Amino acid sequence: MRFDIDLRLYLVTGRELLPPGKSYEESLEEAIKGGVTVVQVREKKCDTGEFLDIAQRSKAICDRHNIPLIINDRVDVALAVGAHGVHLGQTDMPFAVARKLLPPNVIIGISVNTVEEALKACEDGADYLGIGAVYATSTKDLTKPILGPRGAARILTALESKSIKTVVIGGIKRTNVLRTLHGIRSSGPSLRGLDGVAVVSDIVASTTPFDASKQLYNLTSAALTSFSARSAPTPFSTEALLQRAVAAFALIRKHGPLVHQITNTVVQNQSANATLALGASPIMSANPREVEDLSKFPGALLVNIGTLAEEDTAGMIAAGFHANQHGKPVILDPVGVGATAHRRQTCDKLLNVWQATCIKGNPGEIGALYGSDEVLARGVDSVGAGFADPASIVKNLARREKCVVVMTGPTDWISDGFSVLRIDNGHPLLPNITGSGCMVGSAIACGCAAVSASAEQARDKDVEDGQLVRGDILAGIVAGLLAITIASEVAGGRADVKGTGTFLPALIDELANITPEIIAQKAKLNVLS
Numbered sequence: 427m428r429f430d431i432d433l434r435l436y437l438v439t440g441r442e443l444l445p446p447g448k449s450y451e452e453s454l455e456e457a458i459k460g461g462v463t464v465v466q467v468r469e470k471k472c473d474t475g476e477f478l479d480i481a482q483r484s485k486a487i488c489d490r491h492n493i494p495l496i497i498n499d500r501v502d503v504a505l506a507v508g509a510h511g512v513h514l515g516q517t518d519m520p521f522a523v524a525r526k527l528l529p530p531n532v533i534i535g536i537s538v539n540t541v542e543e544a545l546k547a548c549e550d551g552a553d554y555l556g557i558g559a560v561y562a563t564s565t566k567d568l569t570k571p572i573l574g575p576r577g578a579a580r581i582l583t584a585l586e587s588k589s590i591k592t593v594v595i596g597g598i599k600r601t602n603v604l605r606t607l608h609g610i611r612s613s614g615p616s617l618r619g620l621d622g623v624a625v626v627s628d629i630v631a632s633t634t635p636f637d638a639s640k641q642l643y644n645l646t647s648a649a650l651t652s653f654s655a656r657s658a659p660t661p662f663s664t665e666a667l668l669q670r671a672v673a674a675f676a677l678i679r680k681h682g683p684l685v686h687q688i689t690n691t692v693v694q695n696q697s698a699n700a701t702l703a704l705g706a707s708p709i710m711s712a713n714p715r716e717v718e719d720l721s722k723f724p725g726a727l728l729v730n731i732g733t734l735a736e737e738d739t740a741g742m743i744a745a746g747f748h749a750n751q752h753g754k755p756v757i758l759d760p761v762g763v764g765a766t767a768h769r770r771q772t773c774d775k776l777l778n779v780w781q782a783t784c785i786k787g788n789p790g791e792i793g794a795l796y797g798s799d800e801v802l803a804r805g806v807d808s809v810g811a812g813f814a815d816p817a818s819i820v821k822n823l824a825r826r827e828k829c830v831v832v833m834t835g836p837t838d839w840i841s842d843g844f845s846v847l848r849i850d851n852g853h854p855l856l857p858n859i860t861g862s863g864c865m866v867g868s869a870i871a872c873g874c875a876a877v878s879a880s881a882e883q884a885r886d887k888d889v890e891d892g893q894l895v896r897g898d899i900l901a902g903i904v905a906g907l908l909a910i911t912i913a914s915e916v917a918g919g920r921a922d923v924k925g926t927g928t929f930l931p932a933l934i935d936e937l938a939n940i941t942p943e944i945i946a947q948k949a950k951l952n953v954l955s
């Protein structure tokens with residue numbers, strides 16, 4: 427029977443990173459007191475005698491606090507100090523040899539960077555996997571590709587049927603740990619997530635390792651507890667969702683939340699006017715120097731890659747990162763992502779840094795993100811008849827990206843990865859004005875901003891709940907979609923609207939005129955599953 431270790435906060439040591447004046451023992455003990463649940467001694471530069479000495483001193487501290495100790499690379503050192511386990515990389519002693527040398531109760535963890543390595547380690551009988559590197563790190567010279575949360579999630583998806591424990595490593599910090607845990611989950615039915623995170627510099631390089639590990643532990647523990655308490659959401663009826671969406675719409679007017687929009691130069695003005703008409707407050711800025719401050723206001727962030735200027739990308743990356751950190755919903759509008767390799771690479775980069783709350787696109791854009799060529803894009807537009815099975819496309823992409831996916835068109839298809847819904851509101855003039863899709867993105871962002879601001883106002887900030895965003899996000903998204911599509915119907919039906927030129931100002935007027943009652947009355951919403 428092997429040790430059953432709690433992997434929630436796995437400290438990997440790094441003596442060379444200690445801040446001046448902090449001893450190794452002091453730092454380790456403070457980190458353990460803060461919440462570290464397992465310690466790995468990692469020494470890459472010392473000889474065997476020094477390694478043994480450090481391992482013995484670490485073991486004494488860990489024993490005092492009843493925390494298991496793992497030794498990096500060296501089976502002999504692990505045996506000599508009576509460690510609870512050994513961590514082996516792909517080029518270290520082969521698993522089978524280490525297994526033979528170690529007592530049966532000593533655990534073996536294996537580093538993996540690919541699905542193949544993960545499956546092989548499971549077959550061999552490893553006790554846990556260290557998946558990495560998730561992000562760039564200066565703690566180690568990486569020789570394998572950086573996985574990003576989505577690459578790590580692909581490994582977890584391949585482990586659907588396995589019971590092996592997993593942690594991730596590489597660049598994990600207090601600022602990104604929630605986003606990491608939320609993003610790295612299997613796309614399969616089990617939705618399995620990680621068992622913990624392994625951290626070096628965010629704890630070891632800190633002058634206050636107690637605080638660092640306490641925060642990391644609280645965030646990780648709360649997130650993992652919230653995942654284990656959660657199964658597939660309870661199914662809901664069309665009527666119930668409509669009620670939620672109507673309530674969410676009313677919150678836009680009640681809170682007037684800030685909607686930070688990094689959007690393209692073609693539509694800035696009309697997106698800002700649509701946001702104001704709905705009752706929210708737009709701010710249009712891609713400047714990396716101010717996105718952190720903006721992320722502190724309740725509301726939402728919209729990232730629209732429509733005119734993708736080089737200088738805007740840094741702002742998009744930083745804005746999403748800080749929005750995740752402050753619990754703000756992030757809406758990605760991947761305009762024209764199918765049109766160029768640069769747009770595809772940019773979306774990949776964005777989605778590997780931050781976790782989107784909602785991805786909204788036309789069929790060409792959603793197909794390009796999904797990796798399907800069933801519907802092709804011409805520039806920013808979709809071409810062809812659409813997907814044969816749009817419900818499966820939105821549901822599968824939502825599961826993969828851990829967010830709500832909205833695919834717009836005469837019918838809007840929406841999924842959170844569990845339910846699929848459709849909305850059949852809209853007017854034929856809507857797609858004929860430039861930037862109508864971008865305004866839909868702004869309306870969705872307004873709905874998300876409202877439910878999030880309302881939930882943030884109500885929550886007890888002293889209790890860590892492990893959530894990345896709060897509020898009834900699906901209802902907020904549906905509220906935004908219904909508001910703009912219904913407003914387009916009313917505007918398009920007006921006698922003074924003669925074509926696209928008169929339609930746009932009428933649409934802005936009708937966005938301002940729309941009420942919860944009009945939404946409840948005119949919604950063509952259907953929950954399909």
Ligand SMILES: Cc1ncc(COP(=O)(O)OP(=O)(O)O)c(N)n1
Nearest residue numbers: 498513514515516537556557595624
């Ligand atoms: C928990 C955890 N995961 C991965 C590693 C990396 O181990 P390895 O591949 O052996 O590389 P080095 O740490 O030896 O540089 C780890 N140490 N811990």
Ligand SMILES: Cc1nc(C(=O)O)sc1CCOP(=O)(O)O
Nearest residue numbers: 558559563565596597625626627
């Ligand atoms: C020891 C180690 N192994 C990695 C891997 O990818 O296998 S990354 C890494 C260093 C992690 O340090 P930090 O938390 O400071 O980024």
